[in-house]
Amino acid sequence: MYKQISRFSILLVLSIFTSSVLFAGPVHEFLSSDSKSKTNQEEEGPKHPSAPKREIPRSEETSSPSPKIEAKVKKEKEESVASAEPSSRKSKRIERRKKGKTKVSKKDKQETKEKEKETASKKYENSLPGMSELPPKTQYDTNSQNANAELGHGKGIPVLCYHHLVGNQDPMGGYNLDPSLLEEQFKYLKSIGYQTISLDQFYQYQQGKAGSDFPARPVLLTFDDGSLTHRDVLVPLLKKYGMRASVFIYPTVISNPRYKFYLSWAALKEALDSGVLDIGSHTVYHPKLPAMSRAEIRSQLRDSKATLEAKTGRKIQDLAYPFGLFDVRVIEEAKAAGYRMAFTVNPGKNVPGTYAYTIHRSLVTWGMSQSRFNSILSASPPVKIQLGVLDGSWVKPGDSFPVIVEGLDPKSVAIKISGKEGIIQRKSNTEYIIRIPEFKKTTYPAMTVIGKTPSGKRSETQFLFVNRKEFKKDPD
Ligand SMILES: [Zn+2]
Numbered sequence: 106m107y108k109q110i111s112r113f114s115i116l117l118v119l120s121i122f123t124s125s126v127l128f129a130g131p132v133h134e135f136l137s138s139d140s141k142s143k144t145n146q147e148e149e150g151p152k153h154p155s156a157p158k159r160e161i162p163r164s165e166e167t168s169s170p171s172p173k174i175e176a177k178v179k180k181e182k183e184e185s186v187a188s189a190e191p192s193s194r195k196s197k198r199i200e201r202r203k204k205g206k207t208k209v210s211k212k213d214k215q216e217t218k219e220k221e222k223e224t225a226s227k228k229y230e231n232s233l234p235g236m237s238e239l240p241p242k243t244q245y246d247t248n249s250q251n252a253n254a255e256l257g258h259g260k261g262i263p264v265l266c267y268h269h270l271v272g273n274q275d276p277m278g279g280y281n282l283d284p285s286l287l288e289e290q291f292k293y294l295k296s297i298g299y300q301t302i303s304l305d306q307f308y309q310y311q312q313g314k315a316g317s318d319f320p321a322r323p324v325l326l327t328f329d330d331g332s333l334t335h336r337d338v339l340v341p342l343l344k345k346y347g348m349r350a351s352v353f354i355y356p357t358v359i360s361n362p363r364y365k366f367y368l369s370w371a372a373l374k375e376a377l378d379s380g381v382l383d384i385g386s387h388t389v390y391h392p393k394l395p396a397m398s399r400a401e402i403r404s405q406l407r408d409s410k411a412t413l414e415a416k417t418g419r420k421i422q423d424l425a426y427p428f429g430l431f432d433v434r435v436i437e438e439a440k441a442a443g444y445r446m447a448f449t450v451n452p453g454k455n456v457p458g459t460y461a462y463t464i465h466r467s468l469v470t471w472g473m474s475q476s477r478f479n480s481i482l483s484a485s486p487p488v489k490i491q492l493g494v495l496d497g498s499w500v501k502p503g504d505s506f507p508v509i510v511e512g513l514d515p516k517s518v519a520i521k522i523s524g525k526e527g528i529i530q531r532k533s534n535t536e537y538i539i540r541i542p543e544f545k546k547t548t549y550p551a552m553t554v555i556g557k558t559p560s561g562k563r564s565e566t567q568f569l570f571v572n573r574k575e576f577k578k579d580p581d
Contacts, residue, residue, distance in 0.1 A: 354368075
């Protein structure tokens with residue numbers, strides 16, 4: 106009687122960092138906190154529908170250096186929407202209004218300008234994920250046999266999600282990864298027998314059609330946004346270690362003089378010509394898709410595909426949702442636009458039959474320790490989970506539906522919705538009734554099913570909803 110939305114993976118977490126960045130979700134990480142959302146909305150261009158934020162649950166917010174990527178969101182929005190009024194002009198106008206329309210002297214103007222500059226840079230700094238707290242060059246142990254033994258590698262494919270490969274703050278703070286740490290991870294992956302696969306291979310596997318030559322320990326490496334470092338750092342490292350990866354690109358960032366950290370079309374071509382990269386779409390300008398009308402979603406998905414195909418001469422078959430955000434309409438449009446798979450940033454391992462439009466990915470962030478990296482790889486084999494609603498559904502506080510969880514010790518099962526208790530009734534050893542709790546401005550609540558396998562290993566799977574209450578009206 107329940108619609109089965111997916112045969113989902115349950116993530117086994119060996120790490121003690123249970124509410125770490127990795128598992129905290131995907132989506133939260135990219136999104137700003139409440140206090141900032143107003144500012145952000147003020148500065149949005151007219152093309153953007155109101156784009157409410159998915160809040161970081163307090164528990165997760167405090168327990169990890171969960172990067173808030175407000176700056177990225179802000180920057181990308183500002184830069185990608187040509188029609189957007191420059192924020193400085195806008196704030197100047199507000200400033201003038203405050204002054205009661207009195208004539209502003211040249212000196213005052215100058216001071217205001219400097220103040221704005223200062224405020225803007227402070228805002229930017231405050232919004233960065235605090236990477237200084239973390240070691241940029243963690244050494245990974247590739248010699249010890251223990252690492253291999255402890256790995257407890259299960260079935261399924263981990264998909265890793267990276268961004269810029271730089272050893273400092275710009276442009277994405279804690280979403281940057283030092284190139285030397287990436288190399289440590291590559292060495293480590295190789296030392297424990299992982300082999301990187303292509304998007305085609307991943308798709309074959311997801312369809313249950315992996316060939317006999319499919320690697321025993323597969324991993325899919327993905328790099329989002331179109332960073333210049335993907336040509337300059339990633340490609341040489343992939344060649345050096347005999348690996349491959351996939352990049353997800355949004356066209357407005359490419360060959361845009363305002364984006365100094367990003368590729369040009371020529372550089373992208375050069376990177377692709379290396380033969381070690383696959384490419385997919387990341388929409389046209391990286392919006393929050395669930396906040397858009399269906400027509401806007403459609404054009405984001407179709408136009409980006411068409412542009413990337415025209416510019417690169419490659420077939421674009423796969424999609425990565427910006428900020429990992431999707432809803433049921435987005436999935437329908439992705440299918441209709443001809444994508445074969447779409448990647449979230451909901452952690453979890455993927456198995457044959459994992460729903461093609463909600464593929465799990467785990468973020469790899471600044472200073473990631475070996476144990477945390479390991480915990481992604483060593484996720485438990487997925488178990489079957491059925492929800493009473495579709496993944497990506499629009500819900501509101503008070504909505505309730507059943508969730509079926511098989512393969513976990515029933516006593517260990519907890520279902521958290523953006524950090525709050527979700528279970529209101531345990532009907533049987535496999536059936537739970539959950540209710541969407543009240544939130545303060547949580548626009549994209551994540552539902553996490555946590556538990557232990559019969560052998561005592563930790564397991565965690567994440568889903569995504571859209572909180573209808575945060576929208577004054579439906580985007581459509
Ligand atoms: Zn992105």
